[in-house]
Every structure is written in structure tokens, then in C-alpha cells.
Amino acid sequence: MTLFTCGPVQMYHRTATIRDKGYIHFRTKEYGEMVKSTLKRLSHLMGNHTEFGTIYLASSGTGAMEATIENCMLANDKALVINGGGFGHRFCEMLEYHNIPYDSVDLKWNEALTAEHLKPFENKGYTTLFVNIHETTSGQLYDKQLLSEFAKRNNMYFIVDAISSFLADEYDMEKYGIDVTIISSQKGLCCSPGCAILSFSKRMIDKIQSNESKRPSLYFDYRDYLNNIDRGQTPYTPPVLVMYEIQDMLNMIEEEGGLNSRLATIKGKGEYFRKKVKEIGLTIPDYPISNMITPVWFEDISAYDVIQVLKDKYDIYVNPCGGELADKLLRVSHLGDTTIADIDNLIDKLLLSIEEVKKKQLQGVS
Numbered sequence: 001m002t003l004f005t006c007g008p009v010q011m012y013h014r015t016a017t018i019r020d021k022g023y024i025h026f027r028t029k030e031y032g033e034m035v036k037s038t039l040k041r042l043s044h045l046m047g048n049h050t051e052f053g054t055i056y057l058a059s060s061g062t063g064a065m066e067a068t069i070e071n072c073m074l075a076n077d078k079a080l081v082i083n084g085g086g087f088g089h090r091f092c093e094m095l096e097y098h099n100i101p102y103d104s105v106d107l108k109w110n111e112a113l114t115a116e117h118l119k120p121f122e123n124k125g126y127t128t129l130f131v132n133i134h135e136t137t138s139g140q141l142y143d144k145q146l147l148s149e150f151a152k153r154n155n156m157y158f159i160v161d162a163i164s165s166f167l168a169d170e171y172d173m174e175k176y177g178i179d180v181t182i183i184s185s186q187k188g189l190c191c192s193p194g195c196a197i198l199s200f201s202k203r204m205i206d207k208i209q210s211n212e213s214k215r216p217s218l219y220f221d222y223r224d225y226l227n228n229i230d231r232g233q234t235p236y237t238p239p240v241l242v243m244y245e246i247q248d249m250l251n252m253i254e255e256e257g258g259l260n261s262r263l264a265t266i267k268g269k270g271e272y273f274r275k276k277v278k279e280i281g282l283t284i285p286d287y288p289i290s291n292m293i294t295p296v297w298f299e300d301i302s303a304y305d306v307i308q309v310l311k312d313k314y315d316i317y318v319n320p321c322g323g324e325l326a327d328k329l330l331r332v333s334h335l336g337d338t339t340i341a342d343i344d345n346l347i348d349k350l351l352l353s354i355e356e357v358k359k360k361q362l363q364g365v366s
């Protein structure tokens with residue numbers, strides 16, 4: 001089985017076996033020290049040097065998105081969301097659900113975000129900008145510089161879901177003035193699902209701590225997490241085993257030559273796949289795309305049918321798209337323990353699967 005999926009991804013053997021080495025109970029000083037050092041290393045990789053500005057939750061990424069809305073949007077706040085696909089839409093739904101005023105910059109799935117889209121939203125009193133910096137459903141990677149300047153100019157907090165971009169694309173909280181970064185264990189970190197990590201700027205910590213007007217979710221009250229993290233502790237049982245996997249992954253990235261080398265590897269796999277996929281006559285959309293993924297466009301046959309053949313006949317998994325794009329687009333992830341040889345195999349099997357779907361289509365017609 002080979003996973004070319006967004007997350008969980010094809011896991012490295014050493015990650016999958018890390019739990020065999022044993023682990024200690026989480027209410028110990030030793031575990032707390034491990035957590036502190038791991039979160040510190042993570043926050044440096046995110047470009048955040050705020051002390052104890054990073055916490056972790058037992059949750060998938062979506063839980064952290066929602067908890068961030070509850071903890072970081074206080075009375076009188078008004079949000080603007082970049083909504084270019086399923087994950088942007090998810091932020092909108094959550095704001096709606098929590099009765100928080102918001103507007104959205106709505107993009108068609110294949111429309112690249114530009115300065116023009118932001119113009120109507122200048123000086124309109126928004127306090128917070130929300131973006132999924134890589135909208136995983138389409139593969140579009142938004143322009144961090146553009147959004148960062150917009151947020152600064154409009155005096156807004158800048159909240160970024162970087163779940164599918166962190167450890168695939170360049171990222172730097174301080175450089176881009178990012179106040180919250182949300183990531184989760186099963187994407188760029190290539191670990192088991194179940195752990196979300198949040199990194200805050202100093203001014204966002206102050207804002208969260210200043211909240212006296214309402215209590216956010218009891219389980220996800222960030223004040224409790226922030227008040228415990230200087231000891232490496234959490235108010236409730238954390239995803240202990242995933243934390244060990246993350247620690248080991250950070251070691252592995254260091255052994256491989258560090259962050260830039262990691263980014264180069266993923267970019268290299270992506271470029272190789274894109275070249276090969278064009279050679280076999282398939283199309284890639286022309287908006288800016290994350291290193292993490294390649295969306296592949298199908299004109300005459302169903303992308304969804306191709307995905308089924310790849311899975312059932314060749315044990316290769318790629319991501320489908322939802323809704324109106326289900327038959328049009330498939331997505332291939334470049335994260336995880338996949339090699340150039342695996343990509344060559346994927347291309348071969350993609351060709352065979354396409355032939356098979358075409359043959360079935362002809363039979364269906366005749």
C-alpha cells in the first residue's frame with residue numbers, strides 16, 4: 001500500500017515504531033521537559049520565538065480551528081475569511097455557528113487570490129483575518145506577503161491555518177506578523193493524527209489572557225493550556241504517543257540537514273511528479289500551488305473513477321475532491337515516506353488506470 005494522501009500520510013518506519021521504545025507517564029517532570037523542548041523546536045520552525053507561546057491539544061486540526069475562534073474572537077471582534085474552498089468555508093461555518101460577525105473573500109476554486117480581491121475590504125473595521133494559507137481542497141497556496149501587508153495596514157490580528165503548508169512551504173510567523181498558527185500532527189509532521197499544535201504571538205497571548213467577558217469552551221479554554229505549558233503540562237490527558245512521534249520527527253528532520261533540506265525534498269518530489277504528469281498529457285491548474293500537493297485535472301474521464309482503480313487494483317491511494325470537482329480533480333500529496341521510484345510507479349499505474357476507465361466508458365457507450 002502506498003499513500004499519496006494529504007494526511008495521514010505514508011508514515012516513516014521509525015515513526016510507526018517509536019512507541020515500541022516506551023514512554024513515561026505524562027504527569028512527570030521528565031515528560032514535561034520533553035514537551036517543552038519539542039514545542040520550542042516546533043515554534044522555532046514556525047518562526048515564532050515567543051517564550052511558552054506554543055500549546056498542544058488532543059484534537060484534530062478542525063478542533064483547533066474552532067477552539068481558536070472561541071478563544072481569540074472576543075466581544076466587538078469582526079472577522080474576514082479568505083474563502084477559496086472547503087477549508088475556508090469551514091472557518092465561515094464556524095464563525096456563523098458561534099454568532100461572530102464576519103465577511104468572506106469568496107474565490108472560485110481555480111481563481112488565484114490577488115490584491116484586487118482584497119480592495120473592497122480595506123478600512124472596513126475588521127479586527128481579524130483568517131486564512132488557510134494552503135487551501136488543501138484545491139492546492140492553492142495564498143500569497144503570505146500580500147495577506148500580511150493587508151492585515152498590518154488594517155490593524156488586524158492575523159490567524160493562519162497552516163496545517164497543510166507547514167513543513168512543505170516556507171513559513172515564518174515573525175516575518176509575516178502572524179498571531180496564531182494552527183498545525184496538526186498528521187500532515188507535514190507525518191505522524192499519527194490526534195494532536196493539534198497552536199503557536200501564538202505575544203500580543204495574542206495577552207488578548208487571550210485578557211478575556212474576562214466570556215468563558216470559551218471548557219475543554220478548549222486556551223488560558224488553561226497557556227497557564228500549564230511552562231511546566232510542559234496540559235489541563236487534560238494529552239496525545240502522549242503522538243508527542244513522542246513528533247519529537248522523533250524533529251530529530252529526523254535535523255539529521256537530514258534541517259528545515260530547508262526538508263522543504264527542498266518535498267518540493268523536489270512535487271516538481272518531479274508535475275513534470276511526469278504533464279508528460280503523460282494531464283493538466284495542472286495554473287494558480288500558485290503548495291509544494292505539499294499537486295492537483296491533476298481530468299477533462300474527458302472521471303477523476304473519481306481513476307482513483308477507485310488506483311486503490312482497488314494497485315493499492316495506491318490519492319485524494320479525491322468533493323462536490324462539483326469530484327469527477328474533475330484528484331490530488332497527489334508529496335509528504336511522507338514516498339520516493340521518486342514510488343512516483344514513477346504512480347505514473348505507470350495512473351496511465352493503466354486511465355486506460356481502464358476509458359475502456360469501461362467505451363463499453364458503457366456501445
Ligand SMILES: *Cc1c(COP(=O)(O)O)cnc(C)c1O
Pocket residue numbers: 006007060061062063087132134135136161163164184187
Ligand atoms: C487537513 C486540514 C485541516 C484539518 O483537518 P482535520 O481532519 O480536522 O485534522 C484543516 N485545514 C486544512 C487546510 C487542512 O488541510
